[in-house]
Amino acid sequence: VRSVTTCGKRAGLGGGVGARPSHGQRRASSCRLSSSSPNSVAPILSPEEIRESFPILNQSVHSDKRLVYLDNAATSQKPVEVLRAMEEYYGEYNSNVHRGVHALSARATQRYEEAREKVARFVRG
DSSP, rough: EEEEEEEETTSSSSSSTTOOOOTOOOEEEEEEEEOOOOTOOOOOOOOHHHHHTTTGGEEEEEEEEEOOOOOOTTOOOHHHHHHHHHHHHHHHHOTTTTSSSSSSHHHHHHHHHHHHHHHHHHHOO
């Protein structure tokens, strides 16, 4: 059994396709974790649902064109979940991992190892 996260707009929040939040606002989305058996097909996120996870893509360029960013070799854009994790790290325990004996380093190391375990579980399926 594999867990799958599905995301979509919350009822009554956000606009339809093409609606953009005003400056400083985020589109609201809801995510749920569901289990799927090996024989079932996992839900596929639409490009619009994936795009909503990336706040930087909720802007227009050249007057009315939706931003499309393809220069991933130079810089990858990050979904809101990654931005939140980075803000937590830099705001609460920014320190060297596996290199210090003080409280911040211990916390950073603990979170690093938790992330490694989470990725390992995901990869193993």
